[in-house]
Amino acid sequence: MKITKYSFLALIVALFLSACEKEFLDTFPTTAVAATDALASTQNAYAALNGMHRIMYTQYDAQGQAGEGSVNIFRDLMGEDIVYPLASGSTGLIGFMRWQTHRNVNDGFLRFVYRFYYRLISNANVLINGIDATPGPEADRKIIKGQALAYRAWAHFQLVQLWGKRYNAGAPNSQEGVPLLLTNTLEGQARTSVEEVYTQINKDLDEAITLLAGYTRAGTAAKSNINVNVAQGFKARVALTQQNWAAAATAAAAARQGVALMDTTAYVAGFNSVNNPEWIWGSRQIDDHNTFFWSYFAYISANFNSTVLRTQPRAINATLWEAIPASDVRKKMWDRTGATVPVPPGGARVPYQNKKFLSQSSSSSVGDVPLMRAAEMYLIEAEAKARSGDNAGAQAALFALVKVRDRRAVQSTNTGQALIDEIMFNRRIELWGEGFRFTDLKRLNLPLNRNGIPNHLTALVTVRDIPAGDPQWEWLFPQDEMNTNKAIVQNPL
Template structure:
């Protein structure tokens, strides 16, 4: 049963654009400003980047997001409700129960970030959240408040941490490092800075920052020493077009990638120093054969569009194979999360120590930061945007920080975004609509404003 939950994170759901968590990661990125859709191609995720899909209660992707995370919760609840009475060693039962509790916390956490107003650390958070589900049920319940949802999330993740240790069978499974990483994300979103920093430090223990060689290896291998949590895709279980790499890689020969190579915002790219090894993960001259990074031609076919600032970060197994392991948590995220939490909590000195440790690994010429206060926080956030580009964090970051969407002055294509260059912070459009199937099936459900 637990392996079924692990697998649900990367299998195809209702359509090829719904490869589990990889599909959600893509949606959260293309709704933001740092990942650029360079063409229409076959229109996958175009409506999402225009901020239309998530506001449509009839959209298949809205149904998918709701169903996917609640399916994880439902399966976790079956385990939690029955594992104590199962036969077997207590240590194994603890590990299984701990992972199920962590999944329940993680799935509720994703749901409340998508379908509710943002958590306001200075408020009572009585705004409608999502239904809390902690036992096997067949009927939907009413929406709990955002504060109630976060209380349950924290209860579950703390219970998971108490049951887990460093051991596990594979990186697709949840151990105490992953659970602490989830706790760090929750605490950061709630503005609990000291808790976030402490949990992030525990999460990255034993996971060193990757080398330059690993940085250029395609972000497709769960054996990368920096990866804390990720799904391994077995070669003979290819999901073809229902794959994270079928949309985000540089080389898989899908219609979407051939006509819509994903690029970095040139405004963000220009913030990367030339001495930073990450600058080579994108090619600002891809459209110019004489200046193009040879890697782009080496891994793509002649009929692939070459667009400036296109990514070479994500590499699929081959032109005919979308196989690739999908990352959900890395040590880099935890370094930057810890530094951000320390800085926002007023501990500039320690934040600088953590930032310097991270940045010097990415930029050999980095001399250490002299920033303090708001400038230090901004430096950390720029590092976070560069490092985690394409990995599913930016929409959540904009929402938790109550920042606007701003795509102006960059390389976004008007034909793709259809004029959707800005969205003010805090509007109703930051909330996903509840899917119509849930509205019809659950008389207690209240729809978000439209």
Template sequence: MKNFIYILSAAALFSFSACKKDYLDTMPTDSYASDQVFTTVDNAWNAINGIHRSLYKQYDNQDQGGQGSMMIINDMLGEDLVMTAAGNSWYNPTYKWTMHRNSSASLLKYSYLFYYKIISNANMIINNIDGAVGSESDRKNIKGQAYAYRAWAMWNLVQYFAIRYDGSGGNTQLGVPVLTTNVTEGQPRATVEEVYKQMNMDADSAIADLTVASAPNNKSHINVNTAKGIKARIALTQQHWADAAKYAAEAKAGYTLMTNASYQAGFNDYTNSEWMWGSHQISEQTSYFYSFFAFMSCNFNSTNIRTNPKAINSTLYNQISATDVRKKMWSVDGSGVTVPSGGLLKPYMNKKFLAASSSSSIGDVPIMRAAEMYLIEAEADARMGQDAAAADVLYTLAVNRDPGYVKSTSTGDALLKEILFQRRIELWGEGFRFFDLKRMNAALDRTGANHSTTLTSGLMTMPAGDKQWQFLIPQDEINANKAVIQNDL
């Protein structure tokens, strides 16, 4: 039997057959044998394109639609995204903080599997591409993107399944298995420090390869700026402020912040001037009710959108300046929102995200924007005590969104709070809040806003450092891999 490049690496994880139609779906072929893929760079492009495609395809359940589903999970676990009703039950256990603490939950299993399969496919590329016949530029491009994907996947995994990185040192707590080759025997969990060491090496390798490669002409692909953006995210999580500021500044170079008109266009088009990385979806690749826009748009005619439109935390919304274009991304009373036929109007409901139409959930999914890089640079500068530099960077972004914004004269904690507020409203719904709370060791606090205790099952707060900030390792992995230790139950 041939080895197919979607073979899973982490200890047989969930026992996928090598001959089963699975992960690397690209048009029109579903999978590629490794001895065919890596003979030429032209064939090898199919492998990297397959990873891109995996970010927005549909898997087992409607809450398993690629990276878009993981973005929804991250914000459902925070305080800024508000469920307005139970809808048709998708993501309700996540909102209640029960899904990720149930080792048998299908969405928990998906969260683990999704990123490890990306790592598995990246490993096949990294370990085989050097022998492919073709241009050196193509080999560097393909390999650099694979390194970036592996770093990015590990960055996601370790934040879900491990205790947060402590910038003061140590970090001997259990992380996740580090896999740089695809093996069938069970691998133990590396320490958090070891995981970050490997992902930094991979990010550096990605930057080196992509610096000399020809730039891809499609934002579904990863270029050197995107790789530097991944490096900036890693550094921010590690509290390595100087590196975070440096790589964020380099990552955003050459990107233009969008106009206020573009800001209101639906966050669904990766040709937007400030998008750095996004999943571009065409009509032949629709994921129907699995799509990010089937849950987060205001206009697609799905049961979840009609009955459970997503809203912003009312306390957060009320702090946004009246002259800020972002104030227009939600409606206090539901007026002015394009809803599908029969759709409910709810207070503070979202109109930031628009699907292609009420009958099509197609839309490009934003994975990285230049605005995030401005916010990383500003936060890192502020945490280093470089208040003037932080205020300058913040001003460039904030005045673009709000012509009435005045450059901050705040310093210290006051300036940092202003930057973090801008981060919350700028990146709402794009999958950052759980990671932000966890990296800052901040408590969850949904009180005093429009969260319903009925819909949250009373889960309105979560103390910083509680064991519930860690996802449990899926039971299928525990059963298959005797080298893996479960998190505290």
């Protein structure tokens, strides 16, 4: 990654525009904020950190580019569980569903994803490398550095999952990963091996967990901040991807400590509020930060009045929905006929229509973006234990979640692959639309298989099969990066 003039200015502007404290806005000029100013005090550094929180959901160059929520949609469109049901409807973002966008070096959405994560990394580096000398309370320095380290680890993890080959615990993992950016530089950086990237990710997370111990979040946007639970959740995700089952189970259990699963009433409320007790991490979006037709809810909700959703409502893989027990509250997240979905004015109704996600109203796409929930941690713990042969532990972890979702559920007696299949089924229905399906298929070395799914229209998806291990599982580096960074090597075309 080369921090170009454009990228560095984006860093500076992000630090300024995203600052929430009025004093910060009053103190510094409206045209730019130097990194040295951001590190003039811990109060200023907190403002810069708030800017990073806002980067997570703010709008970028085009509609459909609104931070991590948008990338979550992209990754799920590349799986088999989100369906575009209408041949005559909007085809916005269809390039991801067709496995084209991530392989087109000139595509603006590919460039957005790459720049988004490195923008977070470059912001994090300013704080990580300068906060120790910043005037202010030591406790504040620890909180700021801990969150910045967690951000840097998480962003590198997201990048290496997309641009690198899958991690294989039984191999050296010397394959090309992504540029590992620990200091901001104008020199183009070569790709670091997958193993080295994961080593640094874990190093950053371990330090973040230490620094964030005892930190209590507060305020209306508290869950936008990264606390020790979130950092442990990152650790669990990374360990699961590395097939380090014991570490994944341990970190997942730590991440959900003190976090209750939501009840069935909250489950059908729209997945749009950080006040939901189950959310461990989420982007709090206030009304005057409305991202309009850019936002997550403009592309995933049931009710926002955009052409994208009005003419092409999101649906679930019909085969997957039919397998959900009728007594499970999660089955209510989609409607078999579309009759009960709160569609926008003039909106279409389709079979298996989504109503899991609801925006503020048909005229407002405001909504808090879910980034980590306790349910995911139960599923990570269950999967890790099942794959390590701890059937009883996996059954217990899975049942702790399922019994809250389904009043008639009984604890599974499955073992081995049958238990793993049951856990993965629950993962698919629980985390639908939250951005995990593509990376789940890739980390498990599974193929994409959309065959036999009756509501996937061949004319729309065009792609039904991608073999496991195919070069198409690796995203291409944007042409802008190839042009400016002569040290980088492109993935196989």
